[in-house]
Structures are given as C-alpha cells and as structure tokens.
Amino acid sequence: MVISNIDSSLANTLSHRRQRLANLIDFPAILWSGGSSPRNFPANLFPFRPSSHFLYFAGLQLPNVAIRLEAGKLELFMDDPKPSSALWHGEMPNRDEIAQTIGADATKPMSELEFSVEDAATIAVQDAATWTQQSQLLNRWVLPQNPPQGIDLELAKAIVSLRLTHDEGALTELRKAAAVTVAAHKAGMAATPQAKLEAEVRAAMEGVIIAHNMTTSYNSIVTVHGEVLHNEQYHHRLQPGDLLLADVGAETETGWAGDVTRTWPVSGKFSPTQKEIYNLVLAAHDACIAKIRPGVEYGDIHLLAATVIAQGLVDLGIFQGNAEDLVEMDAHALFFPHGIGHLLGLDVHDMEDVGDLAGYEEGRQRSDRFGLSYLRLNRPLRPGMLVTIEPGFYQVPAILNDVNLRAKYENIVNWERLSQFSDVRGIRIEDDVLVTTTGSEVLTAALPNDADTVETLTNS
C-alpha cells in the first residue's frame, strides 16, 4: 500500500461516493477491509485482497481496518502499526496519514469500534477471522455464504445501486486494468511460437501483469482445452493444430479488474474450420457490442448472441432449422452453454458476493432453462455500466455425449458435419464494454480480434 502513488483526487472521489450512499440509507454502515487468508501455515499468507465494498469507499488496500459511514461522514478505525512491525514490514503510513489520503472525518483505534456498532449495517467479508469479528461485534451471524438480511440487505442494495455504474475515479482505474490486460494478451500471442507448454504462455502473460505491479483479477485460463470452461491446468503441451484460449485479466493496485479472452492458433495460422467458427464467434461478439446502448436489456444481448451463433451453425450445416426456433429450444447452448457476460468492476463478476442482487433487476430471478441458467446479468443497460461481452463455441464432451441432450437435439444437429470441426474444441472472444450515453466504448479495443491480425500477432 503506497500512498505516494495514489492520485490526489482519491479523497474527492470517496467523498462523493459516501454522499451518494447517504442519499440512499438513513442508518450507519460499517465496512471491514478483512485480513489475509493463510496458505499452508499461518505465517504463509495469500496476497491480501480487501473486501471490494470496503475498497469502493476507502480506496486503499488496508488490512484489518474498518470504516464507518454515516450521513456522508467517514470514520476510520485502524491501529497504528506496532513499533516492532517496522523491523519486518518497514515504516508504514500511520493512521493519520491514511486518514488524510482518504479524506476521513475522524479516526479511532480498532478497540473503539465496539462502541459504534449500534444500528449499523454491514456486508460480510471473505476471511474467517474477520467475519467472526463482524459477527461478534454486531451480535448476529455475518457470514459470506449467507445472503444479507434486514438492514444488511438494505445496505447491499444501496451499494449495488452505486457500484452498478462507474464514476470517473473508477473508470480511470478500469482503463489502466484494460491497458495492462491488453498488453498481457499481446505478450501471450507473441510468446506462443517459442512455447512448448501452456504454462509458458501463461508466464508471458502474467509476467506483464506482475511487471506493472498489478495482480491477476482471477485465476488465469490459458489452455489448449478451451472446451473446459474453468480450466486451471497449464501442463498440456502445445501442438501445431491446437487453438490456445487465454482468459486473463489484470487488477490494478487499488483493486479494479480487467477480464479479456482471446483465442489464437498455436501454429500462427487458423485451419479453415477453425477460421469458420472463429469468425462466427466474432460475428456474435460484434453484433452484441453494436447493440449496446442505454435501455437495451442485457438479456436481449445474450439472446442476440445465441441467435447469431445458431444462424451461423445453420449456415455451416451443423444445425438444421430456423435460428429463432433453435434458440427458443436452447439448441445454441449445446455449443454456447454460458451467459454472454457479466458486470465488471472491483470484482471480475462484480458484486457476486451478494448473489444476484447486482446482476438481476429487482423482481427477476435466474431461469432454469439450459440456455439461460448461467446468465449472470439481467438488467436494462445504463450509462456507466461496464460489462463483458464474451460469446464462445465449445465442444464439451459432457454436453455433446449426454444421452438426454443427444436425444433431445437428435434431428437438429448434423453430427457428421460437426465431426469435420473436431479441431475446434473451444473458442471465446471477450472484451470489456462500457455503456455510454449514446452507445458503448470498448475499453479493450486496443487488442485486435480479427482473425488475420490475431495470426500476425502470434507470428510476430
């Protein structure tokens, strides 16, 4: 945590955010930052990552502190570092320095927090030591796996309504995350010709992120088995006919995330079948982005992607039928089984810690339809929202070999024709798209996605 690198406008940004919160709730909120989680023994810790709700209002990655927000005022509860900690951790900014940086109205030691909890709402953090403390001080269970209740739910809804759209302070950070994410993907493409393992491409990509003093915003996917949607293995050898799918994002020093996927040919050249499907996924991607503007339902963007993919598969002779009908019966989900994207902000699936409160407009619930159940966002778009657009095509054995699904879609899929596309295991193209007042802005547009340029970047 480095104060010197923090933009001087931080205090203004934070003040504005808590004023907006004060317009929505009439009770105090206490947000804990959380502590580090142990890895294999208590002193060997995973890198500290504070609660995103805390970060939104406090701006800095401060471990083991709390802020109390009421009527637009911020009280910082924090203990000054012990003198002995200077030996191990160096001189850290003290409470008053932090308070000045974030524009706190008052500061107190953590021991006084217990006298300020009355009628306060909170949101559970992820680490056990801190949610235990939250539960004890507030005298009720505050658990990350429980949906918020009562005033905690009211607080969560208020914060969601703020975090759904991004202010300038957030956008400055999100553009930084996007830029480094783009650079990581370019490095991954460039490293592929010399790489023998997936792990080597991952190293080139994460190396860029580490070199910018950022972290990955989620565990990277860098795989020649793109059909495994959450693949976190990196041991496979790269073969000339493989496609490499990389879903890698950078997170800035103050916690804002990027999330991009590209798919490129290991050999530097798509096969004809790979190029057909690649261009189909890209067509879906481009159609979705072209449709983004305020007022459009994100669910309709998802259905648009499904329709473009279904139509493309009809054109390729893989599907038989009419695209709208195919989508109506969820046939697209055989090859595109996930949602078209999600909110992006301080979390890669922004605010997923409070369930679907952020992703789903009040009164809406997840569908249990095969083609819709994984849709993470179902709201009308508004200026300032940042969403991902990430259509894909996958040949997932667990789906395509499922007896029930094969029976259901027996007359729709031309399995013989499909077998000609066996060198297309998984393709996804994902960008980060800001909803503007007139349409959209792709924050990750500096990363080409047309097949020819992707080939060139891989060969360079």
Next chain:
Amino acid sequence: MVISNIDSSLANTLSHRRQRLANLIDFPAILWSGGSSPRNFPANLFPFRPSSHFLYFAGLQLPNVAIRLEAGKLELFMDDPKPSSALWHGEMPNRDEIAQTIGADATKPMSELEFSVEDAATIAVQDAATWTQQSQLLNRWVLPQNPPQGIDLELAKAIVSLRLTHDEGALTELRKAAAVTVAAHKAGMAATPQAKLEAEVRAAMEGVIIAHNMTTSYNSIVTVHGEVLHNEQYHHRLQPGDLLLADVGAETETGWAGDVTRTWPVSGKFSPTQKEIYNLVLAAHDACIAKIRPGVEYGDIHLLAATVIAQGLVDLGIFQGNAEDLVEMDAHALFFPHGIGHLLGLDVHDMEDVGDLAGYEEGRQRSDRFGLSYLRLNRPLRPGMLVTIEPGFYQVPAILNDVNLRAKYENIVNWERLSQFSDVRGIRIEDDVLVTTTGSEVLTAALPNDADTVETLTNS
C-alpha cells in the same frame, strides 16, 4: 492435478511413509486436504494448496478429501466429481483412479467419514470451511491457531519426526524446486539492466516459475529496500547505486519448496563498500555451510554466523571489541536481527503450522534474547534434514534509531564509520542445504554467489 505427470514410484513412497507412521502411533489419524479460500467473492478463489501433512501422506493436490491412516493402511474418503462439474472443470480422475495412483487400501465417499472418526487424531488445516468440518466430525475444537493437544499432539510429534528428514521421493521433488528457483534468480539478474521497477525483476523471476508450471512457495521479496525484512512492495524504481535483494522460491506441483535469496547490484557493479559487506555476509554463509554435518547443533551454526559477522564488522571498523564478546551481548543482532535459517520441505518454514514442535528439540524453548529470539531451528542436525543458511546484514532504521539500543551499544558501534556504508541497506545470501551422512550438499549450488559472478550474471 495431473495423474499422468506423477512418478509411478509415488505409491511406494507413500506406503513407506505410512508404515513408518504406524511404527510411532497406535491410533488412527485422519488428515484432511482442505479446500480453497475465497478471495473477494466466494467463486473467486485463491489457488488451492492442500495441508502439507495431507500432501506428505497422499502425494496429490486433491481438494476436499480426507485420508485415514491406521496400521499402515490408507483409506481415501473422496466424492467422485459431480457430472455437472465436467462442464466447468473437465473430466477429472475419479476416486478409483486416484486411489490406484496413491496406493489406497480402500475408498469411501466423504459422507462415510463420520463413521470412522472414533479415537482418531488429526491436525488442523488452514481454511475455515474445513476446520469447521474437522471440529464437527471430531466433536472438539480443531483450530489452526490452537496448538495441538492430546492425541493430536502425539500425532503431530510423530509426523514431525518423519518429516524432519527427507526420503528419496521428497528429495527428488526438492531438487526440482531448487533447480527452478535457481533459474528464476538467474533470470532476475539478467532482467535487471533493462528493468526500471522492482516489479519488472519480480516478473522475470516469477515468470520462470510459472513457465515450469510451479508456484511461488511464499510471497516473493524483490526489493531495493532489503532492510525491510518482509518487504512485499514492488513499486520502487531501481537506481544505479541500489542493491536489489530477491528472496524467491519455487514450489513443485506436489508442493515441495525452494527458498533462495541473492543480492545483486542494480548497476551490475558493487560499490567498494557494498562489496566489503557482501563478502562478509558470504564469508558467514560459507563458514556455516562448511560446518554442517550430522550431530552439529543448528544453534551453533547460528552463533558461528553471528561471530563471523561481528568479527568482520570489527575488521571494517564498524564494531569495536572482541567478536565473541560482541555476540555474547547480541551486538551482531543490530545488523543481523534474524535467525540463520529454518527447516525446508513441504512448507518454506517446514511444519511451522504446529509451532516450534518441528523447529525446537523437545524440551527446548525460544530464547527471548535480542540475538536469538528469531531463531527458528534449534536441534542437532541429522542426515536428510534440509535447512536454509541465510545470513544477512541490514541497516534497519527501527533498530539503529532505537534510543535504547543506541544507548546500549553506544561504545561498540563507530557510527561515523558506519555512515560510510550508507549504500548498504540490506544484503542476504540464502541457500538450501541438505545434511548428508558426511557433511552437506547445497541443493542450490548451481546459483553462483561470489561477487564477481553475480556481477557478470547481472550484466549478461
């Protein structure tokens, strides 16, 4: 977790380990692997790392399973992956395949574990979801922050006695970790001339580790402020007169750790004062390694380092007095305030999760002396132990500006002479040393540590 990459001798190694455990205890032991810890929301997880005690007997990084060891037999409690998980995570090895790989004598679903807990000892894992389950099933508190009691303490002592010395299976992995750690440090030196930030050197080093499909065994220290002992900041710019201290280690796919520190000049050339101190730290390092053999007290190795450093500082005119007397009064700790090293194995501070049970011979306790309190290992050395040797010299403001310490050592330190060494903020040289039957073997010997070669590697 990839079965195909696992050496076929794994089952034999594991069988031998549990036979040896059976010779030490006459009650069953249940070891849980643990689960992933959440980062900023429940589905965004830190990389999974099982309990090291589990890994020692089960060999594979399996989440959310348990093994029951009794009389040399291993029962594997594990649920087969749900069919739906194949969509997201791909086809994983099933319970029977895992059981064959690790040589399990029986397999059961996790739901049957509750019927096998009678009289069983365990060791707490680090993640809250699992230690909650441990506590519930065993009907007593099993918490990672509590020292083990009763049969749990007996089990911990038995496992410690096994893990204190490494078998061939362990050494094979520890040599792999050492080799990749060495390669990472060479890459860091080579990247320094082009680097502007600490973070860029870190990226080059961790890139090597990631490219080998390994992880870091602890959060890397890569800093021009080596005087901050646990520095985890990487934002400083590299200046020509700086020394860069890098404490970075690789951990293999089955969890075995490397731990190496080198210090090199950013410019590729030590200043005369830097070289004086560097060579002094190296002399302490070499003297300690030369002394390692079975039967030698590790505490005496620490005191040898302290004495070499004290004598060197006398020779340089920084200390006045006799080296033995200076060590007796802890004067060396002004500049060398930590211990000479620690056990290394599946944990970078091996078995530190059970406190000083591993580090301290039964009946011994930590000293509260300024010069000894951070000594992590205090036992006679035995063949098969792997220890680090990591002397250092630091000018820590929190120590050197401490009023009490300055008063205590007023007549010992020539502060004016010391001020001539202001370009030496922190130097450490650390290697991983195996105790052999006749002496020692430095597993990280492939990484040069003499000043000239370090300069050459930095300039290459």
